[in-house]
Amino acid sequence: MLLNWGLALFIFIFPFSPKIPLRFFKVPLLIRFDDIIVPILCLIWAVELLLKKRRFVYSKLYIPITSYFLIGLISTLLGYYVKHIIPDPLYAACVILRSAEYYIIFFLTVNILKTKKQLMNYLNIWIIAAILISLYGIIDQMLNISGPTGLYDRGWFYRQSNHMGGYL
Numbered sequence: 271m272l273l274n275w276g277l278a279l280f281i282f283i284f285p286f287s288p289k290i291p292l293r294f295f296k297v298p299l300l301i302r303f304d305d306i307i308v309p310i311l312c313l314i315w316a317v318e319l320l321l322k323k324r325r326f327v328y329s330k331l332y333i334p335i336t337s338y339f340l341i342g343l344i345s346t347l348l349g350y351y352v353k354h355i356i357p358d359p360l361y362a363a364c365v366i367l368r369s370a371e372y373y374i375i376f377f378l379t380v381n382i383l384k385t386k387k388q389l390m391n392y393l394n395i396w397i398i399a400a401i402l403i404s405l406y407g408i409i410d411q412m413l414n415i416s417g418p419t420g421l422y423d424r425g426w427f428y429r430q431s432n433h434m435g436g437y438l
Contacts, residue, residue: 273318273382276311280304280375281395285403299364308371311378327381335373342369 287303318324346366350356383389 272314273311273324273378274388276307276314277378277382278392278395280307280311281392282399283307285399294360299361304371305368308374312374315378315381324381329377329380331376335376339370339373342366 284304289300289302291298292301315324319326343366346356346362350359350362356362383392
């Protein structure tokens with residue numbers, strides 16, 4: 271039950287999550303709400319698996335997704351240790367962990383979804399979030415809320431306008 275609510279919260283809050291720059295690295299790392307909620311959901315899921323409240327659901331996509339992640343990890347390690355093209359290994363590790371978050375959300379979703387009703391509920395939440403973020407984007411452009419370049423430079427979508435399109 272807690273995982274269901276957590277996934278619903280993630281689906282709704284994901285496009286609204288502000289990006290907060292952390293300047294611990296040579297390049298600022300942008301931390302979002304989902305960077306916090308995904309590890310919490312993973313911890314809850316792991317506890318439920320250990321307590322036998324849930325069983326692990328296997329998907330044919332696990333091997334290709336895991337392989338893709340491992341290729342990215344190996345490429346990053348080669349880029350740092352062999353080619354010396356990655357200036358900050360901690361930043362690179364954070365980027366790898368962020369990509370792992372998206373794969374983990376897939377694994378969580380596959381293991382949480384049990385009924386068509388759940389799927390429809392999650393889709394409805396996603397549609398509501400998409401409508402709200404679209405309205406925000408339209409209003410921001412019409413009223414110039416975020417400044418001369420719009421919400422992209424200072425608002426939720428920090429730096430690039432295509433970030434908003436990616437969320438939609």
